[in-house]
Amino acid sequence: MGPYGRLVKPLISLSGVSRHISPTQPLRTFTSPTKACQSERPILPQTQSIYEVFDREAKRAQRDRSASYVESSREVDYLKDEVALRLADRLLDIKRKYPLIVEIGAGCGHFAKALEPEMTKKLVMCEYSEKMLFRDANEKYKVEVERRVMNEEVPDFEPNSLDAVVSSLSMHWVNDLPGMMSKVMDSLVPDGVFIGSLFGGDTLFELRTAFQLADQERGGGIAARVSPMTHLSDIGGLMNRAGFTLSTIDVDNFTINYPSMFHLLSDINAMGEGNAVVQRLPMLKRDTLLAAAAIYNELHGNADGSIPATFQVIYFIGWKPGPDQPKPLERGSGSVSLKDALKGGQGGKL
Numbered sequence: 001m002g003p004y005g006r007l008v009k010p011l012i013s014l015s016g017v018s019r020h021i022s023p024t025q026p027l028r029t030f031t032s033p034t035k036a037c038q039s040e041r042p043i044l045p046q047t048q049s050i051y052e053v054f055d056r057e058a059k060r061a062q063r064d065r066s067a068s069y070v071e072s073s074r075e076v077d078y079l080k081d082e083v084a085l086r087l088a089d090r091l092l093d094i095k096r097k098y099p100l101i102v103e104i105g106a107g108c109g110h111f112a113k114a115l116e117p118e119m120t121k122k123l124v125m126c127e128y129s130e131k132m133l134f135r136d137a138n139e140k141y142k143v144e145v146e147r148r149v150m151n152e153e154v155p156d157f158e159p160n161s162l163d164a165v166v167s168s169l170s171m172h173w174v175n176d177l178p179g180m181m182s183k184v185m186d187s188l189v190p191d192g193v194f195i196g197s198l199f200g201g202d203t204l205f206e207l208r209t210a211f212q213l214a215d216q217e218r219g220g221g222i223a224a225r226v227s228p229m230t231h232l233s234d235i236g237g238l239m240n241r242a243g244f245t246l247s248t249i250d251v252d253n254f255t256i257n258y259p260s261m262f263h264l265l266s267d268i269n270a271m272g273e274g275n276a277v278v279q280r281l282p283m284l285k286r287d288t289l290l291a292a293a294a295i296y297n298e299l300h301g302n303a304d305g306s307i308p309a310t311f312q313v314i315y316f317i318g319w320k321p322g323p324d325q326p327k328p329l330e331r332g333s334g335s336v337s338l339k340d341a342l343k344g345g346q347g348g349k350l
Contacts, residue, residue, distance in 0.1 A: 052175050052278055053175050053228065053277065053278060054173050054174075054175055054227065054276045054277060054278065055277070055278050055280075056151070056153065056173075056175070056276075058276045059173050060128050060129050062269075062272045062273075062276065063128070063129035063131070063132040064130075064131040064132065065272070066132065066271060066272035067108065067129065067131040067135040068131060069270070070135060072270050073108070073135065073270055073271075073272075075270065076267045076270040076271045077110065079254065079271070080110040080168070080169055080271070081110050081113065081114075082254075083110075083168060083169055083197055083252075083313050084110035084111040084113065084114045084169075085114045086197075086252065086313075087111060087195060087196075087315065088111065088115060090195055090315060090317060091119055091166070091195055092116075092119060097118065097119065097120065098119070098120050098163045098164040099120065099121045099122065100120065100121070100123075100124065100162070100163065100164075101115075101120045101122070101123050101163075101164045102123075102124045102157070102162050102165050102166070102187075103123060103125050104152045104155050104166070104184070105126070105127060105152040105167050105168070105169070105170020105171065105173075106126055106133065106147075106168075107127060107132055107133075107168075107169075107170070108133070108135040108136050109125060109135075109136050109139060109141070109145070110168060110169075111123070112125060112139075112141045112145050113141065115141065115142060115143045116142055116143075117142055117143060120143055120164075121144060122143060122144040122146065123143055123145050124145075124146045124147075125145060125146065125147045126149075126150040126152065126155065127147070127149065127150070127152075128149070128150065128152060129272075130149045132272065133147050133149060134147065152167070152170050152174060153174050153175060153176060153180055154180070155180065155183050155184060157187035159187060160186075160187070160188070160189050161187055161189070162187045162188050163188070163189055163192050163193075164192060164193050164194075164195070165184050165192070165193075165194045165195075166194075166195050167195075167197070168196065168197050169197055169198060170198070171196060172198040172199040172227070172229055172230060177238055178238060178242065181238060181242035181244070182243070184242070185243050188320040190320055190321065191319060191320060191321075191322025191323075191325060192320045192322075193317065193318070193320075194244065194316075194317070194318045194320075195316070195317050196315070197313050197314065198229075198230060198314055199229050199311065200231065200232055200251065200312035201229045201231040202310055202312040203229050203310065203312045203313075204226055204309060206296060206307070206308065206310060207225075207226055207261070207264065207292075207309065208225070210292045210296035210300075211226065211288075211292045213291075213292075213295050214289075214291035214295055215288060217291055218285065218287055219285075224277045224279050224280050224281070225275060225280075225284070227275055227276060227277050228277070229312075232251060232312075235316050236249055239318045243321065244319060244320065245318070245319050245321050245325065246317075246318070246319045246325065246326070247317065247318045247319075248316065248317040248318075249315070249316045249317075251312060251314055251315070252312075252315070253310060253312050254311040254312075254313065255310050255311075256308070256311065257302060257306045258306060258308075259305075259306055260293065260307060261292065261293040261296045261297075261307055262293065264307065264309050
């Protein structure tokens with residue numbers, strides 16, 4: 001398999017994962033369920049950069065607020081911990097050991113918990129929210145950890161200085177993905193690797209459709225209630241544009257059951273994953289929220305009264321070009337005729 005590990009992974013679809021919350025358990029009191037869809041500032045003028053889809057300051061404030069409620073925040077680590085574990089498994093597939101790994105958008109240390117000494121000696125955790133970064137500052141990990149406050153949109157590293165860069169479930173909030181990937185490419189040494197995961201376009205499609213129908217019914221239009229996500233078909237183009245080679249992309253689909261839509265919104269807030277679209281509306285009316293909950297139950301609800309929520313996670317691996325990487329032969333250099341091979345002729349086999 002060589003040092004580049006697994007080049008193809010199968011599509012994995014998981015369902016029936018239940019969030020262990022009693023239907024009678026009260027919602028978290030630090031924030032209202034409706035705040036997952038409320039605005040934290042007015043709509044920005046049209047002079048903003050074309051890349052500014054997400055309000056980064058609002059996102060940092062959401063992460064700060066999430067980390068401030070330590071116990072509630074830890075209760076919802078289940079999804080990010082699982083994705084980080086699967087990302088670490090992909091790193092383990094690479095037949096190399098990297099003395100230093102840099103993680104962009106590290107959160108409170110989900111990926112650090114998944115690392116083993118045979119993978120690396122040290123992890124540098126970079127995160128935009130200082131409160132989130134230091135939420136578990138007293139946690140003991142199996143590898144050495146260094147924390148840096150850094151905006152993952154503009155990673156600041158010396159060119160050709162890093163062997164491996166990782167990003168786990170943070171890039172879906174980056175406005176300029178091509179620019180961010182190009183900066184990561186510049187920071188890697190030749191034959192360095194970039195491994196990441198982000199939420200894909202089918203994430204929370206049940207919640208998105210419920211709010212779209214509720215907004216149409218109650219307000220006569222559609223509002224930006226759920227943030228837009230990158231689609232699977234876009235990732236390959238983004239990686240090629242940044243200059244990565246030997247790209248590998250695969251998907252996990254998690255279906256998690258919640259007692260109600262309000263419990264789902266409460267968990268989203270506790271994760272620090274609330275809506276941060278620049279053009280989000282300042283308010284969500286109560287009747288629209290209740291209509292969305294009813295539509296969600298009617299269209300997607302389970303027989304036991306719970307509701308499913310889909311989280312599509314896209315994983316990718318890309319390599320900076322290097323002199324020792326496998327390269328395709330030049331066009332026309334083949335010595336076996338495909339026609340003969342298919343006919344079982346002299347060419348024998350491909």
